[in-house]
Amino acid sequence: MPSATTPHALPGMILREVRKAVIGKELVLTKVLIAFLAGGHVLMEDMPGVGKTTLAMAFSKALGLSCRRVQFTPDVLPSDLTGFSVYEKSTEKFVFQPGALFCHLLLADEINRTSSKTQAALLEAMEEGNVTVEGKTYALPQPHLVIATQNPLGCVGTQSLPESQLDRFLMRLHMGYPEIDEEVAILRGKAVHNPLEDIRPVCTPEHLRELQQQAAAVYVDDRLYYYAASIAKATREHPQVTLGVSPRGTLALVQSAKAMAMLRGRNYLLPDDITQLCMDVLAHRILTKGSVNVGRILDEILHQVPAPVPDRR
Structure with missing residues (x-):
């Protein structure tokens, strides 16, 4: 290089x-x-x-x-x-x-x-x-x-x-x-x-x-930690879910979102970084009842869990 x-x-x-x-x-x-x-x-x-x-x-x-x-x-x-x-x-x-x-x-x-x-x-x-x-x-x-x-x-x-x-x-x-x-x-x-x-x-x-270390260093406001954890909690409590997202899955969501923020040229996380990766990071960790579509459940959860309003920068 x-x-x-x-x-x-x-x-x-x-x-x-x-x-x-x-x-x-x-x-x-x-x-x-x-x-x-x-x-x-x-x-x-x-x-x-x-x-x-x-x-x-x-x-x-x-x-x-x-x-x-x-x-x-x-x-x-x-x-x-x-x-x-x-x-x-x-x-x-x-x-x-x-x-x-x-x-x-x-x-x-x-x-x-x-x-x-x-x-x-x-x-x-x-x-x-x-x-x-x-x-x-x-x-x-x-x-x-x-x-x-x-x-x-x-x-x-x-x-x-x-x-x-x-x-x-x-x-x-x-x-x-x-x-x-x-x-x-x-x-x-x-x-x-x-x-x-x-x-x-x-x-x-x-x-x-080195790039991985830079991604890990992206700043995450506590409100965004609560946002990711609230999404995971909602999957565990959904009536049509038999197995929700584990803490490992929540951590994976935040780690992925931090890497996305870095690719977008930021050193801080925004709610969109989290929501745009939910399907890719969380869907395979969720078991639903019968033939219920996991994508529909995640869409429902993302509409129900309020995203924090980012500070102006």
Whole structure:
């Protein structure tokens, strides 16, 4: 990365590089970057073939992060992710062999096609940045981020992620099919070569950590803490909700909103930063009764919970 690059210019540079491989989907790209700046993980839920894997690889290259991809199938074992010990005859000792989690960015492809036991192997890594193997804890490279892709339920071989696993994802995002002009641009771009080859790293893991620290330092007025907590409380008390947002979810909402404020060039939070991310951060943490739409419930709650009036600045 050029030494003359200033930190406030980095997010725009990162997105410009990612756009070389991902056509359209501007809002999704921005939200993935927000999640990374907040130090969180992303669950991409969509049909196969819409560009989820390309998006993850594009971000890893633009951010200068070491990246590993694991295709989650029923025969993937927890040790494939965490690592295992191998006996070396020459030294007569067991030597630890790191698993796929030992990278900055793990692409967990089709995570809902593997066993619950293998999914659970991700929990410690996603929450604490460590893995424990045979009683010994190993630190993962920092920053450590996970982009998991998930096919909609009903596709062959899929199963629901447990609530504890879903709660570890800062955001759940959907790419959707491209518009026809975007699809034509994709066809043109891949006619000669892979656009991923055009992406150059404009960041380093160290610079990403600095950006994360800047996002964490965004000022939050106490009224906005109460606003986020009131939204979470309303999900727990809603008559059509069986499982509301946990304190981890409230924290994720505030962290994401702070990263959005930083991307917008502010060092303080506004109510809009919170409300515009509620669906992406909270929806996958809520269980409703029957077939009640969680989006409708969140819309109802946001209309009922009064947002604080920001001070003039």
